[in-house]
Each structure stands twice: as C-alpha cells, then as structure tokens.
Amino acid sequence: MKKSTILFLTLTLFIAMSCNENNRRNARQEAVETVPSADGDSVLSREEIQSRPFQELFSPIEAKDIPGDVFTHVGTDYTVITAGNPAHYNSMVASWGGWGILFNQPSTWCFLRSSRYTLELIRKEQAYTMTYFDEAYKEDILLFGTKSGRDTDKMKESKLASVQTPAGNMTYKEARLILECKLVEVTTVSPDDFYTEEGRQFITDAYAETNDYHKIVFGEITSVWLRK
Secondary structure, three states: OHHHHHHHHHHHHHHHHHHHHHHHHHHHHHHHHEEEEEOOOEEEEEEHHHOOOHHHHHHEEEEOOOOHHHHHHHHHEEEEEEEEEOOEEEEEEEOOOEEEOOOEEEEEEEEEOOOOOHHHHHHHHEEEEEEEEEEEHHHHHHHOOOOOOOOHHHHHOOOEEEEEOOOEEEEEEOOOOEEEEEEEEEEEEOOOOOHHHHHHHHHHHHHHHHHHOEEEEEEEEEEEEEOO
C-alpha cells in the first residue's frame, strides 16, 4: 500500500512539474509571437503585423514627441540602421550614438566602423532609417550584428518583415519606433581628436583591423513613425 501511495505521489508531482514547464514555455512563446501596440491595449501576432501595410501599423509624430529616452533606445534596446532599396538593402546593429539638434534641425549621429557595409549603402543612398524594437525581437535584431552583408546574404535569414516607408526608405514592420534620416555628413575620427587614453586606444586598435578610422555619421531626421 505504501509503495502504491509513493508511486502515485511521485507521478502526480511529475505531471505537475511538466505542466508548469509547458506553461512557462508557452508564455515565452507568446512573448515572442505577440507584441503589444504602443498604447499597450492591443496585441498583434507576428503574422498579423506582417500582413498589414505600413500605414496601418505606424503613425507619424514629431521628433520632439519621441517617447522614452535616447539612453534606453540606443544603449539598451539598440539601434538597427538600414539603408538601400527593396532590391538590395542591409541592416546593422549599433549601440553608440544619439539624437539632438544640428544646423537647427532634429538630427542623429552614430559612430560606425569604416568597414560597415551599411555605411557604404548610406553613402550611396544618402538616406537611411534608425529603427527600434521591443524586447521580444532582441534575438532577431542581433542577427544583423553577426555577419556582414557584403560577404553573406544575411538579410534573407531574418524573420523580420522588411518594408518601405512612404519616402522609400527601408525598415521593418515589427518596429516600435522608426527614424528616417537624410545624410548630412560623414566625418573621420583621429586618435589626436581624443583626450582620453581609452578613446585613443580604441580608435587605434580599430584602425589596425580595418586600415581606416571610425566614421561619425550625422543625419537630419526627416520623419518619425510610432507603432499604433
């Protein structure tokens, strides 16, 4: 009798643990497959997002009304920088940069390695987007930082749905926030421009890898889109 009781309790505990693990797995899956809207009221699945046109997903806002802070957007959420056209475009991930005012216009700046293929496309198109995503898409965007689009076809590996803005710039339907930028300036840094040993050493080490110094890219914000 005791053996039967122990066996029953063991089986019950095993079933309970399995159910809890399945619930946790389902919750994680739902977090990835569904994303709240900007107002937090409605939830869209990946399929729903990817089936909708750009204008149904995003509303235009003024740059001064961008929600949140730039330190979180850039330093924690990361910036996905994209340039090109539907036939050929490339995205990269950046965690250095910011927003502000330049030549009396709302503007962005980013600090890019000179060998970046996206930088080549930015110079060619003279326009690009800076896109921000919810945490559920963190693994998706990190793919853009693992390979070079110059040597691989990494864009076809992405599960994100690319889309053109009304102005013709490339971005993604799953975005939370999109900044469209017009290229203003690309300037080259030099170790002599830095007044900290850490900065000089970083620039010098990067030069040894690419045979060129980092670039600072300045862009005027021409449009801002927020997910509805």
